Amino acid sequence: MEAQILGMTAIAVSLLIGLGALGTAIGFGILGGKFLEGAARQPEMIPQLQVKMFIVAGLLDAVTMIGVGIALFFTFANPFVG
Amino acid sequence: MHYSTPAALKRPHVYRLLIVQLAVALVLTVISALTQGYGAAQSALLGGLVCLLPNLYFAWRAFRVQGARMARQIITGFYKAEAGKFGLTVALFTIVFITAPPSNPAFFFGAYVAVQLVHWLGPWLVLKRSST
Numbered sequence: 001m002e003a004q005i006l007g008m009t010a011i012a013v014s015l016l017i018g019l020g021a022l023g024t025a026i027g028f029g030i031l032g033g034k035f036l037e038g039a040a041r042q043p044e045m046i047p048q049l050q051v052k053m054f055i056v057a058g059l060l061d062a063v064t065m066i067g068v069g070i071a072l073f074f075t076f077a078n079p080f081v082g
Numbered sequence: 083m084h085y086s087t088p089a090a091l092k093r094p095h096v097y098r099l100l101i102v103q104l105a106v107a108l109v110l111t112v113i114s115a116l117t118q119g120y121g122a123a124q125s126a127l128l129g130g131l132v133c134l135l136p137n138l139y140f141a142w143r144a145f146r147v148q149g150a151r152m153a154r155q156i157i158t159g160f161y162k163a164e165a166g167k168f169g170l171t172v173a174l175f176t177i178v179f180i181t182a183p184p185s186n187p188a189f190f191f192g193a194y195v196a197v198q199l200v201h202w203l204g205p206w207l208v209l210k211r212s213s214t
């Protein structure tokens with residue numbers, strides 16, 4: 001039973017970290033592309049766009065980072081194993 | 083042709099976000115110490131620091147390159163900053179769980195999530211008060 005729980009936990013941890021990283025990567029790809037579009041249209045706006053990109057990047061990966069924390073908690077201190 | 087030096091560029095006010103994150107971590111540590119004792123306070127402090135240190139790295143790395151002619155370098159810097167933040171978060175969680183497991187996981191994750199959610203105040207903290 002414990003081996004099954006550990007196996008399922010390993011799959012869950014892989015999904016949490018992998019899908020979180022995938023979502024962040026897609027978001028950052030779109031964000032970077034839009035930044036380059038905006039920079040090409042109005043180069044004088046680049047400093048403002050850089051600050052806005054920093055804020056959106058923080059919002060983008062906040063949930064992912066929480067997921068990473070939960071995944072590593074399950075890895076090192078699995079609460080489902082007695 | 084004259085190029086302006088990087089020192090002439092005004093730094094954006096992103097440090098306000100980091101200061102508020104540090105303040106939230108410290109307030110939660112004090113609240114934990116007063117209500118639950120030393121173990122909970124240590125857990126809350128570790129949770130706050132695990133969130134804050136990667137954010138410090140991200141802010142430093144993302145704003146190393148500035149300027150109107152540096153669009154591609156800025157994007158590359160942001161990608162490297164995000165990869166570093168992700169790796170640093172995983173490394174810090176691993177170090178904490180191996181060397182000093184939090185005695186109170188609820189306060190550890192509570193502080194981590196609270197400091198992380200300060201990003202939701204980013205538009206107000208950085209944009210509203212910034213002249214950039």
